[in-house]
Amino acid sequence: MRQVPTSSEDGCLELGGQISSNDTTEEFLGRTPGWFRDLWDYRELLFFLAWRDFRLRYRQTFLGIAWALIQPLFTMAVFTVLFGTVVKVPSDGMPHPVFYYAGLLPWIYFSSVVGLSAVSLISNASLITKVYFPRVFLPVSPPLTGLVDLGISSIMLIGLLLWYGVPFTWKLALWPGLVFLLFTLALSVGILLAASNVRYRDIKHALPLVIQLWLYATPIIYPLSLVPERFRTLVLLNPLTGIVEAFRASCSPTVSVNWLALVASVAVIGLLLVVSLFYFTKVEREFADIA
Amino acid sequence: MLREALVNLWSRDGTRGSSGGELWALNDVTFRIDKGEVLGLIGRNGAGKSTLLKILSRITYPTRGNVAVRGSVASLLEVGTGFHDELTGRENIYFSGSILGMLKSRVDAKLDAIIDFAGVSRFIDTPIKRYSSGMRLRLGFAVAAHLDSDVLLVDEVLAVGDGEFQKKCLQAMDNLHDSERTVIFVSHNLAAVEHLCSRAIWIDEGRLRTDGKPKEVIAAYMSTFGEARRHAVDLRDNTSRRGSGHIRYTKIEFLTPDGLSEPLICSGDSVVARLYFEAKERVENPIFGLEIHTQLGTLVAQLHTYNSGVDIPAIELGNGRMDLQIYDLNLTPGQYTISLFLANLGYMFHDVLQHCATLDVEPSSRYGFGRGVHGNPIISLGCSWHLSQNDKWLHPVMI
Numbered sequence: 001m002r003q004v005p006t007s008s009e010d011g012c013l014e015l016g017g018q019i020s021s022n023d024t025t026e027e028f029l030g031r032t033p034g035w036f037r038d039l040w041d042y043r044e045l046l047f048f049l050a051w052r053d054f055r056l057r058y059r060q061t062f063l064g065i066a067w068a069l070i071q072p073l074f075t076m077a078v079f080t081v082l083f084g085t086v087v088k089v090p091s092d093g094m095p096h097p098v099f100y101y102a103g104l105l106p107w108i109y110f111s112s113v114v115g116l117s118a119v120s121l122i123s124n125a126s127l128i129t130k131v132y133f134p135r136v137f138l139p140v141s142p143p144l145t146g147l148v149d150l151g152i153s154s155i156m157l158i159g160l161l162l163w164y165g166v167p168f169t170w171k172l173a174l175w176p177g178l179v180f181l182l183f184t185l186a187l188s189v190g191i192l193l194a195a196s197n198v199r200y201r202d203i204k205h206a207l208p209l210v211i212q213l214w215l216y217a218t219p220i221i222y223p224l225s226l227v228p229e230r231f232r233t234l235v236l237l238n239p240l241t242g243i244v245e246a247f248r249a250s251c252s253p254t255v256s257v258n259w260l261a262l263v264a265s266v267a268v269i270g271l272l273l274v275v276s277l278f279y280f281t282k283v284e285r286e287f288a289d290i291a
Numbered sequence: 292m293l294r295e296a297l298v299n300l301w302s303r304d305g306t307r308g309s310s311g312g313e314l315w316a317l318n319d320v321t322f323r324i325d326k327g328e329v330l331g332l333i334g335r336n337g338a339g340k341s342t343l344l345k346i347l348s349r350i351t352y353p354t355r356g357n358v359a360v361r362g363s364v365a366s367l368l369e370v371g372t373g374f375h376d377e378l379t380g381r382e383n384i385y386f387s388g389s390i391l392g393m394l395k396s397r398v399d400a401k402l403d404a405i406i407d408f409a410g411v412s413r414f415i416d417t418p419i420k421r422y423s424s425g426m427r428l429r430l431g432f433a434v435a436a437h438l439d440s441d442v443l444l445v446d447e448v449l450a451v452g453d454g455e456f457q458k459k460c461l462q463a464m465d466n467l468h469d470s471e472r473t474v475i476f477v478s479h480n481l482a483a484v485e486h487l488c489s490r491a492i493w494i495d496e497g498r499l500r501t502d503g504k505p506k507e508v509i510a511a512y513m514s515t516f517g518e519a520r521r522h523a524v525d526l527r528d529n530t531s532r533r534g535s536g537h538i539r540y541t542k543i544e545f546l547t548p549d550g551l552s553e554p555l556i557c558s559g560d561s562v563v564a565r566l567y568f569e570a571k572e573r574v575e576n577p578i579f580g581l582e583i584h585t586q587l588g589t590l591v592a593q594l595h596t597y598n599s600g601v602d603i604p605a606i607e608l609g610n611g612r613m614d615l616q617i618y619d620l621n622l623t624p625g626q627y628t629i630s631l632f633l634a635n636l637g638y639m640f641h642d643v644l645q646h647c648a649t650l651d652v653e654p655s656s657r658y659g660f661g662r663g664v665h666g667n668p669i670i671s672l673g674c675s676w677h678l679s680q681n682d683k684w685l686h687p688v689m690i
Contacts, residue, residue, distance in 0.1 A: 048389040052375065052382075059377050130368045132349040133390055285352040288345065 035281060038134050046137045050144040053116075057145065068149035069156050072108050076101045083221050092223045094252045095164045101157055102251045103220040103244050106182050109150045110189075110240065111211050116142035117190025118207055121198050125291040135284045136277075139194035143186040150179065161251060171250035171257060178246055185239050185269045192276035195283050198291055218244055224258065236261050239268040316342040317353070317497045324490075326361075326441075329474040331488035331505055333481065333512055339497040340477045344368065344446050347475065362441025362473075365391050369446075371431025376420035380411055380430055383419055387434045401437045409433035436463045442473045481509050482624075482654040513555050523552075524648040526631075532647075534640040538574045538606060540631050542567035543648050548616060557653045558624055558671055564615040566631065568606075574641065575605045579613050582630040583622070583650065591622065591669055597636075623671050624654040 039046075058064045076097055083089040084096030091099035117139040121128065124138050154175070161168065197203040218240045219227065227235050235241050242258065242265030249257045317339045324330055332340050345351045347358060348366035373390040374383050384405055388398040398405075406412050409430040411422070419427055478484050484491055484505055491508035493500040501508050523544040526532075532539070546552060546563040556562055564581060580595030594615060596603060628646040635641065 042392075044395050045389045048386050048395075052378065052386055055382065056375070056377055127373055127390065129345075129350060131366055131372050131390055132364070288351040 035134075039136070042134050042137070045133055046140065046144070049137050049141040053141050053145040054148060065149075065152065068152040072101060072104045072153050073156070075104050075108070079104070079221060089222050090226060092225060092248070092252065092255045094248070094255065095166070098157075098160055098164055098166060098251055099223075099248065100220075101160055102248045105150065105153055105157060106178075106240065106243050106247050107215065107218065107220050108153075109146050109182060110186050111215070112149075113142045113146040113186045114189050114193065115207060115211065116146075117186070118193035118197050118203060120190070121194045121287060121291060122201075122204075128291045129288050135287055136191060136280055139190040140187055143183050143190060146186070147179070147183065150182075157251065166251060167253050169250070169253050174246060174250050174257070178243055178250070181265060181269060182243050184273060185243070185265075188269060188272040188276045191280050192272070195276075195280045198287055199283070214238075214240070220244060223248075224261070236264045237268065239265045239272065241265065315497050317346070317494075320356075320494070320497075320499045322492060322499065322502060324473055324475070326473055327471050328490055329476065329488045331484035331491040331508075332475060332477040332494060333484055333491060333509065334494035334500075338494045340494050341368075341446060342497075343494060344444050344475065344477055348444050360442060363392055364442045364444065365435075365438045365440035366444040367391075367435050367438075367446065368444075369431075370428050370435065374419060374427065374431060377418055379418055380406075380409075380415040380422070383430065384434055387431070388437075391434065391438055392440055393434075393438060397437075397439060405433045405437050408436060432463070440472075442475070444475050446477045481513070485509055526644060526647055529644055529647055532642060532644050534633065534642040537572050537641050538568055538570040538577060538633055539642045540566055540633065540644060540647075541569050541610070543629065543631065545650070555653050556620065556650065558620070558622060559673060560620050562617050562620050564617065564629075566613045566615065567610070568613065568633070569610050570606045570608050573605060573607055574635070576636045577603055577606050577641065578632075578634045578636065578638075579603075579615070580632040580634065581615060582632075584628045584630065584646065585625070585669060589669065591627065595632075619673065620652065621671050621673065622652045623668050624652050626651050 058067060061067065063070065079100040080096045084091065084100070094102075120138040120142060121135065127133075127138075128135065193203055193207065215221075217235070217238055219235065224232075224235065224241065224245050242261035242263070245258045245261050249255045320339075320343065332343065334340050342351070344366065345368070346353050347360070348364060348368070349358075350366070350368075371383075371387065373387040375386065378386065381402075384402065385395065385398055389395065406415055409426070409432075411426050411430055414422065414426070419430070422430070476484065476488060488505045490503065491505040492502045493508050493512045501511050523542060525542050526540045527542070542565075544552075544565045544567070545556060546565055548561045548563055550563065566579060566581070578595050578597045580593065580597075582590060582594075583592045584590055594617070627650045629648040629650055630646055631642070631644045631648075632640060633642040
C-alpha cells in the first residue's frame with residue numbers, strides 16, 4: 001500500500017498508460033485543442049441527434065409532416081388577405097401569395113429552428129450531466145432537422161410559381177447557397193442563445209419578444225424597396241434582410257438580386273458564427289455544473 | 292442575477308452557508324492507471340468520487356490540474372444514457388450507443404447480441420415508454436456491455452435494479468478482467484470492489500487517502516468508521532418529529548454487543564441500538580419502539596418494549612439511554628431506514644421520528660458476499676448445506 005504524499009497542489013491524473021505530448025490540456029482561446037477533431041470523431045452522433053429530433057417532431061400528430069406545409073400556407077393566406085388585399089402593401093410586382101410565401105419560407109425556418117436551438121442545452125441537461133460529447137451538436141441539431149421542413153415547403157413554392165405562371169429564371173440556382181447561408185445564420189444565433197440560456201434563463205422569456213421584433217425588422221410583410229432611404233443601412237445590418245430579399249428575387253423574373261444586401265448578410269453571418277463559437281467554447285465547460 | 296442577489300442576501304442572514312468559505316470537491320488527487328487495470332474507487336458519500344468520475348469523463352472540468360487520457364473513454368454514470376421514452380428499443384440502442392461513443396457500424400454488428408442480452412426481442416420496435424423499469428435497465432446495460440472503449444468509467448450502476456440485474460452486471464464486470472480494458476469503478480459495495488478490482492483508491496473529503504491492493508485499502512477505509520461514528524445520529528435538531536415532547540430521543544447509535552462502537556454492520560451480525568433520551572418531566576408507562584424499513588418503504592421489523600413484554604413503570608425527569616439488542620440482523624445487504632417512537636400505553640405519542648437514521652448493512656462472507664441473489668429478498672437466513680450420495684457423506688458444503 002502506498003500513502004500518497006500531500007505536497008503537490010494540483011491534481012494530475014493519467015489513465016490508460018503513457019502520456020504523449022499532445023495529450024496535455026493546454027488552453028487555446030479557452031478551448032481545449034482537439035475541439036474540432038472531436039466534432040469529426042463524433043460526427044455520427046450529430047446525425048443521430050438530428051435524426052432523433054426529426055423522429056420526435058411530428059410523433060403522435062395526425063397530420064405529421066404535412067405541418068411543414070400548413071404553417072407557411074396558412075400564414076401566407078393571412079398575410080395575403082390582410083396586407084395584400086386590405087392594407088395593400090406593394091409587392092415589387094409579384095403575385096402577393098408568391099411574395100409572402102417566398103419571404104415566409106426562410107423566416108419560418110429561422111424562427112422555429114432558433115427557438116428550438118435556444119432551449120436545446122437546457123432540455124438535454126440530463127445528457128450533459130451524464131456523458132461527454134461535443135455540446136455544440138445540441139444547438140446545431142435543430143437547424144439540421146429543420147432543413148427537411150424547408151425542403152418540403154420549397155417544393156410547394158415551385159407549385160405556387162407554376163400556378164401563378166411565374167417563369168423560372170437562373171436565379172433559382174441561388175437556392176442552395178441561400179439555404180446554406182440561412183442554415184449558418186440559424187446555427188450561429190442558435191449556438192449563441194443556447195449557450196447564454198444555460199446561465200441566463202432570461203433568454204427563454206425574452207426570445208418570443210425578440211423573434212416578434214425581428215419579424216417586423218425584416219422585409220417579410222413589406223418589400224425592402226418600401227423602406228425609406230435613410231433606414232436602409234440599418235435594415236441591411238439585419239442578416240436576414242439580404243437572404244429574404246434574395247429568396248424573393250429568385251422567384252421573380254423582374255426583381256433583380258440585391259447583391260449589396262447579400263454581401264452584408266454574408267459579412268454579418270460570418271461575424272456571428274465566429275462570435276458564437278468563441279463564446280460557446282468559452283463557457284461550455286461549466287454547462288454540466290449549471291445546466 | 293437579481294434573483295441570485297436576493298438569494299445570497301437571504302442565505303447570509305439565514306443559517307446556511309457563508310461561514311466556511313469555498314469547498315473543494317477534490318484537491319491534491321494524483322494517480323496514474325495503466326492499461327488493463329481495474330480500479331475501484333471507494334469513499335463516503337460526498338467524498339468526491341462522482342466528481343472525480345465526471346472530471347475523468349470530461350463532463351465537468353477541474354478548476355486546476357489536468358487529466359491525460361489515452362484512448363477512447365465511455366462513461367456509465369447511469370444505465371440507459373440518452374434513452375428517450377418516445378423512441379423504440381431499437382432506436383434507443385442506436386442513439387444511446389452513439390452518444391456513448393460507439394460507431395454505427397459497431398452497433399449494426401452487435402445489434403442482435405445487444406437485443407439478446409437485454410431479452411427484449413419481442414418489444415424491440417415498441418417505444419420504451421411502454422417498457423417496465425426492469426426492461427429499460429436491461430436494455431441500458433446491454434448497450435453498455437457492448438461498448439468497445441479503451442477506458443470505461445462506471446458509477447454505482449450496480450446499485451440499481453433488482454437482484455437478477457445486479458447479478459448480470461457483476462458477471463459482465465467480471466468479464467472486464469479478461470479484456471485489455473482500463474476500468475474505473477465507483478461503488479459502495481465493498482465486496483464487489485474487492486472481488487472485481489485489481490487496485491483500489493480511497494477518496495476522503497476530496498483527497499486521495501490510500502491507493503493499493505483492494506483488500507488493504509478497504510481495510511483502511513473500514514477502520515475509520517469507528518472514529519467517525521457513522522452509525523450515530525444526533526436527533527436533537529430533528530425538525531420533522533411529532534409528539535407531545537414530554538420525553539424525546541436525543542441520539543441513536545449502533546454498537547457491537549460488547550458496547551463498542553460498530554464500524555461496519557454486516558448481514559447476520561448482532562448489534563445493539565443505543566437510544567439516548569431526555570425526559571422533560573416524569574413519564575409513566577412509556578413504550579420504546581424502533582422500526583426498520585427498506586429503502587422502498589416496506590416495514591421489515593417493528594420492535595417495541597410492549598410487544599417484547601417489557602413493562603417500564605416510569606421514566607423520571609432527566610437523561611437516559613435504552614439499549615436494544617438485536618441478535619441476528621439477518622437482513623440482506625443494503626440500506627435500511629430506522630424510525631423511532633416513544634409512546635404511552637394508550638398509544639399517545641411522546642416522540643415520533645420517521646426515517647431518522649439509516650442503517651447500512653454490508654455483505655458478509657456468511658451469506659456469500661451477496662453473490663447470486665435473485666429477486667429482491669429482504670432477509671437472509673443462516674444455513675449450511677450437506678450433500679450425500681449413495682449413502683455416503685460427501686464433504687459438507689458449508690459457507
